Amino acid sequence: MAANLTRAFLKPLKNIQRVSGALSQQKHRFFYDYAHEPFYPLPNRVPRWQTVEEAVSVIKSNDNVYIHGAAATPITLVNAMTEYGAENNLTNIKLFHIHTEGIAPYTRPEYEGIFRSNSFFIGGNCREAVNAGRADFTPIFLGEIPLLFRRNIINLDVALIMVSRPDDHGFCTLGPSVDCTRAAIQNAKHIIGLVNPKMPRTFGDGIIHKSHFDALVEDEFDLPEKPRHVLTDEEKSIGRYIAENLVEDGATLQMGIGSIPDAVLEQLQNHQNLGIHSEMFSDGVVDLIKSGAVTNAHKKIHQGKIVGGFCVGTRSLYDYMDDNPFIVMCDIAFVNNTSIISQNPRVTAINSCVEVDLTGQVVSDSIGTRMYSGVGGQIDFIRGAKSFKINKGAGVVTTRAHVHYIVTEFGIAYLFGKNLRQRAHALINIAHPDHRESLERASFERLKVMPSSD
Structure with a gap:
């Protein structure tokens, strides 16, 4: 039955x-x-193909709505939802998401009272609204976001997601952004899918059969892209320090997005048998694959395959991912599970930060009291890996006990096992020379003793 x-x-x-x-x-x-379970086909059930206006008309006042994030942001649905909410005098619609792309119109002052965004990781399009009090931020480890839906801490009325076209068997995929979206669609009462022919088809956990959609809309547009950054001499220097001193052959890598991870990846092309198990990655990984350095041969989890949770990059990245079994996009609760991460060999985590204090505390989600990004997956990977931080220059995301390495363009500070006086000495020695004297004074004022290596 x-x-x-x-x-x-x-x-x-x-x-x-x-x-x-x-x-x-x-x-x-x-x-x-x-x-x-969204994978299996539901018998005798087909989704309604609708206009975008018809699809979002299901949203009501006081609803909880999930928005697919990163490169899979369903911009057409987001824009239509925003217009529908304003035109129909809706109120108190709560929007849940990680960082999204596009302009996020629902965060504008004129939509206050209609929509309230709640970011699990703050994107640039929500930053002003969060700091102005018009939107919320929930500090949470990236790998634990799915628990909010699976434990019914947040119950979703509607999920807005973007997918690839259904194949001959009726299966769509979440493309480059599986992350916490699989958990969201498992929880949501009503699922609206935006079918975009330019979405790459990906392997892994992000597969959903079309019979699970309540409505489908089709619109073709380019996925949001993050253009590649021209590396500075300082960034290249940091990349060399890490690649030549901290990444071994056969290591399993986790890295974020941006110029520093790309600088490291650029310097790893002569390494051998590297593996990738990372919450996210970008174009730099494709270059490393093409150099022959990435084989995933020594990995214990999904051996021979790259594991990721979401990707943001250029069209070249999305084209490389399309229908490519070498890449497996997985539920972020799996990707960022410490017990899973730690089974891989020589796991090395490369994470950026906003600030580091003289004792090794790492700030990554804020600048002073101003919220900037989010907790993300730093601790998830630090607990399961040898990790190091990249200093750019405040709530503490990574405690002083977690951090082993801090890297700047002036060198590497190894902090594990060092007392506060020794940590201060190591960190001052990799600071800009113009600031070292003032940092010594600050260290003395705080610790009541001069920093020292002994």
């Missing part, structure tokens, strides 16, 4: 089980899993 039930029927059935307790726990678990 269960095989013939549709998703529309299973959700009410699940709620009845919770209220009445009439079914056994074993049956409850079976129906719950069946109703929430």
